Amino acid sequence: MHFRPPLLPADPGAPFPPPETALREPDGLLAIGGDLSPVRLLNAYRHGIFPWYSQGQPILWWSPDPRMVFRTDAIRLSSRFRRTLRRSHWELRADTAFAAVLDACASAPRRGQDGTWITPAMRHAYLQLHQLGHAHSVEVYDGPRLVGGIYGVAVGRMFFGESMFSAESGGSKAALAGLAAWLDGRGWPLIDAQVENAHLVSLGAERWPRRRFLQEVERLAACQEPPCTWTHGFGRVPAPSLAPPGDNRD
Secondary structure: OOOOOOOOOOOOOOOOOOOOOOOOOOOOOEEOOOOHHHHHHHHHHOOOOOEEOOOOOOOOOOOOOOEEEOOOOOOOOOOHHHHHHHOOOOOEEEOOOOHHHHHHHHOOOOOOOOOOOOOOOHHHHHHHHHHHHHOOEEEEEEEEEEEEEEEEEEEOOEEEEEEEOOOOOOHHHHHHHHHHHHHHHHHEEEEEEEEEOHHHHHOOOOOEHHHHHHHHHHHOOOOOOOOOOHHHHHHEEEEHHHOOOOOOOO
8 A cells, every 4th residue: 555645735834744654665755745935944944854856746855764964073084085184275165155056966966866856946945045044055165166065954053964065076075074063163963964875874974763863853953043144153164174183083
């Protein structure tokens, strides 16, 4: 027997179904339809739910179990990559090229995937969230050239990672490490990484039961953090500072 997840009502402020009612196959599919308005998106993230669908499909909403999560104090970079960072001339900034990071993530080839889930409607929605101070990017520059980046959504003290890209080897890893260091320094302990893949695991992502993840999201999303741009607070971070001498953690 095949079960169809519920259709969301037209009201963007309407509650989502409880995440524990999500399907087991496909894992985490919770609801269909609705829209990508800022109200609906922020309500989704606040409850550990995210949209993920392809062009031509209705909007699909997910809350998988288990959930992949990074602890911001436990990003794993290989010793070889740390040595590369120490010699690097890259510089990290935040919220200086959100649209460019979004577009680079959309066009990056993904193993086992045909096309992108960053549809024109998704692009417009996240640009709106960025303009409202809820969506953020961390960019990695080699001089004027963008060589890596990551973007996602902040709610309270919880960061929900959406996608990252590399235009040069290691660009996305540097962006993730820079984001994690910035969040850890502000007392934000977690980055949502959504669903498991080998690359995320190699960087230190952990598999959490959905119940544990949602408990932490509820706690962190309730923290009072006004939406804003991160550009000035993040500053300009030299890539070698992400791998200081003597730090050889793998």
